[in-house]
Every structure is written in C-alpha cells, then in structure tokens.
Amino acid sequence: MRTILTPEMGGYRVWGQVWGGCRQGLGICAVPKAAGFGTEARHQLQSRGSSKRLGSLGDKPFRRLLQPENLSREELVDVLREAVVDQKGPLVTLNKPQGLPVTGKPGELTLVSVLPELSQCLGLGERELQVVRASGKETSGLVLLSSCPQTASRLQKFFTHSQRARKPTATYCAVTDGIPAASEGKIQAALKMEHTDGASLVVPVKSPSRKDFLKGVKWTLSHFRVLASGSGCALVQLQPLTAFPSQLQVHMVLQLCPVLGDHKYSACVGTVLGQRFLLPAENTKPQRQVLDEALLSRLHLTPAQAAQLPLHIHLHRLHLPGTRPRDAPIELLAPLPSYFSRTLQCLGLQYQ
Structure with a gap:
C-alpha cells in the first residue's frame, strides 16, 4: 500500500458528479465561492447539538474525545466507519477525530494500520484504501x-x-x-525541526543563512484572519500556504496567541505585568498549557480539566478543482467537534 501524506493538511467531503481517473470517478458538488466563511460554511461550523446547555457536559467536558490506546483494532474500525462523511466511487471521506495518529511505529494503532479492515468493512473488497490527504494527530478534520x-x-x-x-x-x-494585534495578515517564518531529549520540536530560525537552508530550515507562510474575538480569545481562520509540521501552532505562538490546547509550544509565550513576550524556543521545554483564572471560569474548567484540553485546530474547508477545467472550484466542508463548539459557546464567540 502506498500512502501520500502532507503535514498539517486535511481531508475532504464529497457529493455528486464525476471527477477522477477511475471509472467510477469522484462525486462532488460545487459550493459558490465566497470570501472567508460563507453562510453555508457558518452553518457547517456549528456541530450538531451545540445549542445544548453547558451544564449537560457535567464533569466530563471532553468525554467524546478519542483515546486510541484504549481501543481494539475492531473498535477503531467501528469508530472510523461511523466517521465516514461520504463514499462515492473510489473515494471515502471521513471526519478524523482529534488524537488519532495517521501513521506510527510498527504495531501501533493508527489510521493507516486499520485501512485494510476499513476497506473490507466498507465493501471495497481487494481495493485497499490509501491516504490522499490527512492532518496531524492532534488536529481534527476531514x-x-x-x-x-x-x-x-x-x-x-x-x-x-x-x-x-x-x-x-x-x-x-x-x-x-x-x-492577534492585526485582524488579518500573513505570518512568515523560517522553521526547523530539532530532536532533543527524545522529543521533536519545531523552532523558528532568525535570519537564516544559506547553510541553514541546506540543513533543513524551511520558509513557511500562513494567512490568518480574525473572525470573532472576546474574553481575551479569538476565533481565527488559518490558511497554510506551505506545509511544515506544527506550522499553524508555531505561527500563532509567534503572534503571541497560542492555540487553546497547545501543550507543546504555548510555553514559549511568557507574560510580565500583563504584557506578553516570546521566549527562546531552544530553551523552553514543552509543558501543559496554563490558562488564567478568568479564562478557566469562562470555559467552566478546573485546572486539571484544562490540562486535558484538546488542541483547537480543525480542518474545516478544502478547495478542489472543478470537474472540468472551466468549472468553478469546489468547497468541501466539515463540522466542528463538539468540544470546539462548546468552547465557542463558553467564550461567546459569534460571527458578525
């Protein structure tokens, strides 16, 4: 089986016509292109049941989170089968839960490791599935x-x-x-992967030289736009223009606005007398994200619960080419996880 992966990119949802190289093609339906999030996209952002009272979550605000280490192969296949958004022709699209690794070491339970069983479960016979596009372990999305x-x-x-x-x-x-200080803009940074103490961390490189690029440093670029803000937090639209592991997390840290649930890079943002500043990534060890008391109260979380806060990055939308060269691009949408919608509700983040 051949697996094609791109770091921090996501997946798709499919509908109605034919596109692709195989006989059955790919079923898709065009959504009118719009700047930012259109009306339909806004509806898709709201996951089912998001209007339920916060109190119904009780003491387990993240009770629906996937824990692969507690699942058997058969149970994970069942989870993935229920996560399928659509199946048309050779393509299968699913909404990946946060916490599920796509690949891993031999013997580990991952998405790729159960693709043979999932193929059989979906009635594909000998035509085994392969990954076309997927986001990282901590990121949810299609x-x-x-x-x-x-x-x-x-x-x-x-x-x-x-x-x-x-x-x-x-x-x-x-x-x-x-x-973020600006409501919209681009974030450009030279990043490199460092391996220390058995951990892999992405660190920014100031004024990289040609020698640095020969050693693996890459220029990275993302576009961001603040969609809503309140309670000291923001709902941000992110569009990576390059692909690098943890790119979006590190770019938001460089804006002094770490993503909620970022327990790897948020420690690089320090605060003195209410003012935020960037700490040297090389000298900062990953640790559980620390949130102030006001934000914890807003989120209805205890410090222990906040330590389990999942990463709030979700691949919501993707563009595909039209079925024919002159056709309009196609937008594919994915609803938010329930914990993400809960956070928006707690913070009162609404679209204007």
Missing part, C-alpha cells in the same frame, strides 16, 4: 482516502501545484488564547 491510485495521484498533483503557486487549498479554524 481525511480523504482513495481505493484508486490514479485518482489519488491526480488529486495529489493538484495540491502540490497549488502549494508551489502559493494558492491556499485548506482552511482551518482555531481558537487562540489571546487576540
């Missing part, structure tokens, strides 16, 4: 799977071309602790 290598290759070429042309194809939602 994943696109294909049982047709030609279709997978064709879609992958589209995403590769779009990335080289700096055309965004993925739109994420994030909730940040802090409000």
Whole structure:
C-alpha cells in the first residue's frame, strides 16, 4: 500500500458528479465561492447539538474525545466507519477525530494500520484504501482516502501545484488564547525541526543563512484572519500556504496567541505585568498549557480539566478543482467537534 501524506493538511467531503481517473470517478458538488466563511460554511461550523446547555457536559467536558490506546483494532474500525462523511466511487471521506495518529511505529494503532479492515468493512473488497490527504494527530478534520491510485495521484498533483503557486487549498479554524494585534495578515517564518531529549520540536530560525537552508530550515507562510474575538480569545481562520509540521501552532505562538490546547509550544509565550513576550524556543521545554483564572471560569474548567484540553485546530474547508477545467472550484466542508463548539459557546464567540 502506498500512502501520500502532507503535514498539517486535511481531508475532504464529497457529493455528486464525476471527477477522477477511475471509472467510477469522484462525486462532488460545487459550493459558490465566497470570501472567508460563507453562510453555508457558518452553518457547517456549528456541530450538531451545540445549542445544548453547558451544564449537560457535567464533569466530563471532553468525554467524546478519542483515546486510541484504549481501543481494539475492531473498535477503531467501528469508530472510523461511523466517521465516514461520504463514499462515492473510489473515494471515502471521513471526519478524523482529534488524537488519532495517521501513521506510527510498527504495531501501533493508527489510521493507516486499520485501512485494510476499513476497506473490507466498507465493501471495497481487494481495493485497499490509501491516504490522499490527512492532518496531524492532534488536529481534527476531514481525511480523504482513495481505493484508486490514479485518482489519488491526480488529486495529489493538484495540491502540490497549488502549494508551489502559493494558492491556499485548506482552511482551518482555531481558537487562540489571546487576540492577534492585526485582524488579518500573513505570518512568515523560517522553521526547523530539532530532536532533543527524545522529543521533536519545531523552532523558528532568525535570519537564516544559506547553510541553514541546506540543513533543513524551511520558509513557511500562513494567512490568518480574525473572525470573532472576546474574553481575551479569538476565533481565527488559518490558511497554510506551505506545509511544515506544527506550522499553524508555531505561527500563532509567534503572534503571541497560542492555540487553546497547545501543550507543546504555548510555553514559549511568557507574560510580565500583563504584557506578553516570546521566549527562546531552544530553551523552553514543552509543558501543559496554563490558562488564567478568568479564562478557566469562562470555559467552566478546573485546572486539571484544562490540562486535558484538546488542541483547537480543525480542518474545516478544502478547495478542489472543478470537474472540468472551466468549472468553478469546489468547497468541501466539515463540522466542528463538539468540544470546539462548546468552547465557542463558553467564550461567546459569534460571527458578525
């Protein structure tokens, strides 16, 4: 089986016509293009049951979170089967829960490790699924799977071309602790991966030299736009224009607005007398995110519960090419997880 992955990119939802290299093609339905989040996208952002009273969550605000380590292979296949958004032709799309790794070490329970069983469960027979696009373990959002290598290759070429042309194809939602100084803009940073004490961390590089780039430093670029703000937090739209592990998390840290649930990089933002500043990433060890008492009260969380807060980055929307060269681009949407909607409700983050 061949798996094609791109860091921090997401998946898809499919509907109605034919697109792709295999006989059955890909079913999709165009959504009119609009700046930012359109009306339909706003509705899609609200997960089912988001209007329930906060008190109904009781002492377990994250009770629906997936814990792969507690599941058998059969149970994980059942979870993924229920997460399928659509299945048309060679393509299967599902809304990946936060916390599910796509790949891992031999013997670990991951999405890729159970694809043979999932293929059988979905009636694909010998046509085993492969990953076309998926986000990272801690990120929720849609994943696109294909049982047709030609279709997978064709879609992958589209995403590769779009990335080289700096055309965004993925739109994420994030909730940040802090409000960006500008309501919209681009974040550019040179990043590198460092491996220390058995952990891998992404760190920014100031004024990188040509030698740095030869050693693995990459220029990264993301577009951001604040959709709503309140209670010292913001709902932010993020569009990565490059692909690098943890790119969105690190970019928001550079804005001094770490993503809620970022227990890896948020410690790089310090505070003195109410003013935030950036700590050297090389000298800052990852730790559980610390939220102030006012925010904890707003979120109806205890410090112990906040230590389990999931990362609030969700792949909400993707663009695909039209079925024919002259057709309009297609938007694919995914609803938010219940914990994400709960957070928006607690913070009173509404669209204007």
